[in-house]
Amino acid sequence: MNDQLFISALKLLPKNAVSRLAGALTRWNAPAPVRLGVMKAFAARYGIDLSECPDLEVYRTFGEFFARPLRPGLRPIAPGEAVIVSPVDGAVSETGVALDGRLVQAKGLDYPTSALVADEALAARLRGGAYATIYLSPRDYHRIHFPLGGKITGWRYVPGQLWPVNPASVRTVPGLFTVNERLVTVLETPLGACAVVAVGATVVGRVRAFYDPTVPVTNLPAATAAARDYESPLPIEKGGELGAFEMGSTVILLFEPGRVRLDARLVPGARLRVGEPIGGPA
Numbered sequence: 001m002n003d004q005l006f007i008s009a010l011k012l013l014p015k016n017a018v019s020r021l022a023g024a025l026t027r028w029n030a031p032a033p034v035r036l037g038v039m040k041a042f043a044a045r046y047g048i049d050l051s052e053c054p055d056l057e058v059y060r061t062f063g064e065f066f067a068r069p070l071r072p073g074l075r076p077i078a079p080g081e082a083v084i085v086s087p088v089d090g091a092v093s094e095t096g097v098a099l100d101g102r103l104v105q106a107k108g109l110d111y112p113t114s115a116l117v118a119d120e121a122l123a124a125r126l127r128g129g130a131y132a133t134i135y136l137s138p139r140d141y142h143r144i145h146f147p148l149g150g151k152i153t154g155w156r157y158v159p160g161q162l163w164p165v166n167p168a169s170v171r172t173v174p175g176l177f178t179v180n181e182r183l184v185t186v187l188e189t190p191l192g193a194c195a196v197v198a199v200g201a202t203v204v205g206r207v208r209a210f211y212d213p214t215v216p217v218t219n220l221p222a223a224t225a226a227a228r229d230y231e232s233p234l235p236i237e238k239g240g241e242l243g244a245f246e247m248g249s250t251v252i253l254l255f256e257p258g259r260v261r262l263d264a265r266l267v268p269g270a271r272l273r274v275g276e277p278i279g280g281p282a
Helices: 003-011 015-026 032-046 062-066 113-117 120-126 167-172
Strands: 090-097 102-106 109-112 130-135 143-145 150-158 182-189 192-199 207-209 226-236 241-245 250-255 260-262 277-281
Touching: 032 062, 090 102, 090 250, 102 113, 102 130, 102 167, 109 113, 113 120, 113 182, 113 192, 113 250, 120 192, 130 260, 182 207, 182 241, 192 241
Parallel strands: none
Antiparallel strands: 090 130, 102 109, 130 250, 143 241, 150 182, 150 226, 182 192, 192 250, 207 241, 260 277
């Protein structure tokens, strides 16, 4: 099926409703033989390294397995307060500089920073800065970590659709990351402002933040936009857990202009792991 046919078929699918149904199934405490069979089959299908996580018997649901933690010490965090590390395991989709406040989605497609972060003041601060888009496939570890230390100054929750974020959708759906549901976490770091944007996708589509229980869980019925700026910003450590996808998607990092240089090895398709250095001071 070519990209256009794939997208045309998806337009007919009630993506958010289907994703909520799938989410309910992943949170079902199924009988142990069923649960273990599904997890083993999923791991075999996508080549998941089960030696990296606790034994499957500890997971009460498939959703817990999907958002699984790793065994301690498997993702060392590169030292240095000005060394940026990858926040996720995944593959680079695009990187660059947000010239005129626009980010490249794919060849021939771009979109404005302001539409992504849903905050004109934040977008103005990030205009002209470096960015990186990282795609998480089903095989990947799905927790999100902080790329730098510092403080969380606020967050923005933006309800939306739940298109897939696979390569076919990225190549075909204009402004994909600005129409999908997403959570923007705003950081103040040794290298200035940084936004970590977790983008939801078809099938479950949930993003859960660990740093504040008041942050909305994404893809709930009748969701409305929400935002918060902290009077007392929350201190964070580089490499600490920001949250998790309860099914996979994409993370977009955006930085303040003139402060950050991303590594030349961050080309489309390059594989990254949590904690690896990906950039530093400009």
